Amino acid sequence: MLRIDLGSRVSVYEQIANGLRAELVSGKFSPGEKFPTVRALAINLGVHHNTVAEAYRQLANEGWLELRRHHGAIVRERDKPAAGPDTMERFKRPLEELIAKGLADGLTPQLLAGEMIEAARRLGGKIFP
Amino acid sequence: MLRIDLGSRVSVYEQIANGLRAELVSGKFSPGEKFPTVRALAINLGVHHNTVAEAYRQLANEGWLELRRHHGAIVRERDKPAAGPDTMERFKRPLEELIAKGLADGLTPQLLAGEMIEAARRLGGKIFP
DNA sequence: GACATTTGTATATTAATGATGTACAAACTA
DNA sequence: TAGTTTGTACATCATTAATATACAAATGTC
Known part of the structure; x- marks a missing residue:
């Protein structure tokens, strides 16, 4: 919960x-x-x-x-909005900062990458088309 | 800048x-x-x-x-701290929320995964050992 | 060596934001 | 019908952010 x-x-x-x-x-x-x-x-x-x-x-x-x-x-029934070119740009900044925090705290790029893929799969379903 | x-x-x-x-x-x-x-x-x-x-x-x-x-x-010269078991846990929450926002804005899991790997590489170096 | 400039810091102030307390009007329940 | 439940609106209080201003110490210039 x-x-x-x-x-x-x-x-x-x-x-x-x-x-x-x-x-x-x-x-x-x-x-x-x-x-x-x-x-x-x-x-x-x-x-x-x-x-x-x-x-x-x-x-x-x-x-x-x-x-x-x-x-x-x-x-509600909600249709997924279309992602514009700026959508990914808005995503990049906080993502970089979050990864930087993880690395600063001692996490390795391998661990981070694994967890990110895992989380994307958990939330969004398929990753490899 | x-x-x-x-x-x-x-x-x-x-x-x-x-x-x-x-x-x-x-x-x-x-x-x-x-x-x-x-x-x-x-x-x-x-x-x-x-x-x-x-x-x-x-x-x-x-x-x-x-x-x-x-x-x-x-x-400063800064030695990387050792990541405890809670370190990854603290990382997961904001990561999930960030991914959820991206998906809600119309980004696909594939796009997200690709960008996350790319960012981890950019910041942390090697990803695949 | 004297003196103005440059540095990070400390304190006060003002505005914005967050969380809560309380009250309310409309819909449900018995 | 009467009481309860619902999301909402408004006021209040505390916390936080950003700035203005002043200060003490180190640096640079002559």
């Missing part, structure tokens, strides 16, 4: 959104499925329900959720 | 530290080499020199720089 790292530099609502997005991408949820209510998830995570609501709003903005008042959050 | 993204959610001083760390990891600088002064880099980036100083302090804490008063920042 989703876990909140209070020591992290990224805000709690963003941690929630990031974690849920990863699960959504991996296909863990089907369209039409209901998400836990903001209050239920808030209690589960030990945060305020407004914080969860903010995360849901972000995911709704990205097209993942339909957020109907008094009905809870429902997983 | 290093660029600051004002629209980014990560703070400016952290962007600077991240970018410089990536260059340090890649071996672009040699021990003993001098970094630009906080004021010079600040003007270059269009930020306040205290912001650059904060980034330098972070890198000094990580062992990358020696920060002697009135002398500027000097690249």
Whole structure:
């Protein structure tokens, strides 16, 4: 289940959104499925329900959720957007910085590469066409 | 050269530290080499020199720089720390979230995997032993 | 050697952001 | 119908970021 790292530099609502997005991408949820209510998830995570609501709003903005008042959050059918030329560029920067942190902490390029391939497979399915 | 993204959610001083760390990891600088002064880099980036100083302090804490008063920042000889079992764990979370964002934006697992391998090679050298 | 300049640092201030407390209006439930 | 549950809106408080300003020590120039 989703876990909140209070020591992290990224805000709690963003941690929630990031974690849920990863699960959504991996296909863990089907369209039409209901998400836990903001209050239920808030209690589960030990945060305020407004914080969860903010995360849901972000995911709704990205097209993942339909957020109907008094009905809870429902997983939407979402067509994958087309990646423009800048999409990969936006991806490169944080990727490089993340890898640099890993290497600085003593991880080897081999370990990193293995884990990255593994994670891409876990989230996105096939890698080698 | 290093660029600051004002629209980014990560703070400016952290962007600077991240970018410089990536260059340090890649071996672009040699021990003993001098970094630009906080004021010079600040003007270059269009930020306040205290912001650059904060980034330098972070890198000094990580062992990358020696920060002697009135002398500027000097690249240190730094022995790679040993990666504990938790090191990889700390790496996994942000990696998954980053990959999820890429996939959500329309990038394919193949593209992502290729770019990740490429970046690991660029920063860390050999990947296949 | 005297003196202006250059260096990183320390402190105060201001603005922005995050997380929570509280209240509310609409929909469901019994 | 009455009470509960839902996402939302608004106010508040604390933390963080970025800057302005001043300072003390080292360097360079004459």
